[in-house]
Amino acid sequence: MVTINDIAKKAGVAKSTVSRYLNNGSVSTQTREKIDKIIKETGYTPNTFARSLKAQKTNMLGVIIPRLNSSSTNEVLEGIDATARELGYQLIITNSDQNLERELENIQTLAIQKVEGIIMLARQITKQHIDLINQASLPFLFIGQKAGTIHSMIHQDYEAGKQIGEYALGLGHRHFLYVGVPEYDQAVGIDRKKGFLDTLKKEKSSEVEYIETTFSRTIAYEKALKFLPETKATYIVCATDNIAVAVLKAASELGYRVPEDFSLSGFGGYEATSYVTPTITTVSYPYKRLGEESVKKIDLLINKKTVPMLSELGNVLEVKESTKEYKES
Known part of the structure; x- marks a missing residue:
């Protein structure tokens, strides 16, 4: 195995010079080109682990x-x-x-x-x-x-909630059901919901029901089987795409049609939203x-x-x- 000493001998320079080269230190252009050529010829690979230990850096x-x-x-x-x-x-x-x-x-x-x-x-x-x-x-x-x-x-979770609110109101919906998650999660549990609710306040005739579930698709599905027959909402907003997929499955099993019986959307932009029928409107996150x-x-x-x-x-x-x-x- 080629070592740093071997490179130094072939280049006719000190070991410390090769070390500076490997660590992007100050080396003359001529010496740099010579070392670079030898490294390519020998196929030398720096032992980054050993170097990191010596430098007290782990990378x-x-x-x-x-x-x-x-x-x-x-x-x-x-x-x-x-x-x-x-x-x-x-x-x-x-x-x-x-x-x-x-x-x-x-x-x-x-x-x-x-x-x-x-x-x-x-x-x-x-x-x-x-x-x-x-x-x-x-x-x-x-x-x-x-x-x-x-x-x-x-x-920008607040802005995402606002986008869904503006979009749903623009479609003429006034009766909503928001399926959320616990508020210990600031971004998903509070900010998304607040952006949505603050936007609906601009339309005095809007009404909102609220159901809380968890991030579990299974639990959301089981809850949806119970709340879907009871809601009069024409638009259901889910705090995540996973929850929206669960609601869609429950709706299908109960004989509801989406979007004919109610519109449905989520947040996240998960790939799954494009592989269900119907595909689910969402706010896509990068x-x-x-x-x-x-x-x-x-x-x-x-x-x-x-x-x-x-x-x-x-x-x-x-x-x-x-x-x-x-x-x-």
């Missing part, structure tokens, strides 16, 4: 995800993985399984592993999170939720881009660059087959 990023069976999480991870590789980082990915204690344990575990920084796909942010992050003294980035004292990247941008931001923090405490990514309304104009019969 590792920690990532904490809330659950494994999530389409949005998978897209975010795809963006994180691709960009981390481009920037020379390896990943340690931990799953909290939507459990607060496991999230806190994961932060501690990653800090002990001496990762360069941590990215966390957050469901909720508690004082325990903040205290532990401050103790760890590592570059840290929340994505999906915002914390005033910790760097965060979020989607999850992969969120992952890509999160790595770029944590890299800046690791390198002690000044970055905004909060970054936001927009979203796009995608009108599909599950919604239609409402006309009095």
Whole structure:
């Protein structure tokens, strides 16, 4: 196996000169070209792991995800993985399984592993999170939720709720059912709903029912079997696309037609919304881009660059087959 000593001997330079070259240090153009040529001829590959240990850098990023069976999480991870590789980082990915204690344990575990920084796909942010992050003294980035004292990247969830509200009112609907999730989740449980409800307030004749479920498609489906026969809503808004898919399945089994009996929409832009009948109107979120941008931001923090405490990514309304104009019969 070719070593750094071999490269130095062939180039007729000191080992330290080759080391500077490998670390993008100051080396004359002539020497750089000579070393570059020898490396290509010999097929030498730097031992980045050994170099990182010597430099007390691991080039590792920690990532904490809330659950494994999530389409949005998978897209975010795809963006994180691709960009981390481009920037020379390896990943340690931990799953909290939507459990607060496991999230806190994961932060501690990653800090002990001496990762360069941590990215966390957050469901909720508690004082325990903040205290532990401050103790760890590592570059840290929340994505999906915002914390005033910790760097965060979020989607424009309030604006997404507003978009659906304006769209539904524009179709002539005035009686709505909002199927939401618990408010411990600021982005999905509060911001989306608030954007939607604030928009409906502009139309005095609008009425809104509210049903709370969980992120589980199974639980949402079981609840839908019960609330669909009771609602008089002409438009059902679901806090996530998974919930919308569950409601669509329940509607089909109960003999309801979408959008003839009621319009239906979700949030997320999950691929599943295009592979059901009818396809489901949704607000599409750039999850992969969120992952890509999160790595770029944590890299800046690791390198002690000044970055905004909060970054936001927009979203796009995608009108599909599950919604239609409402006309009095």
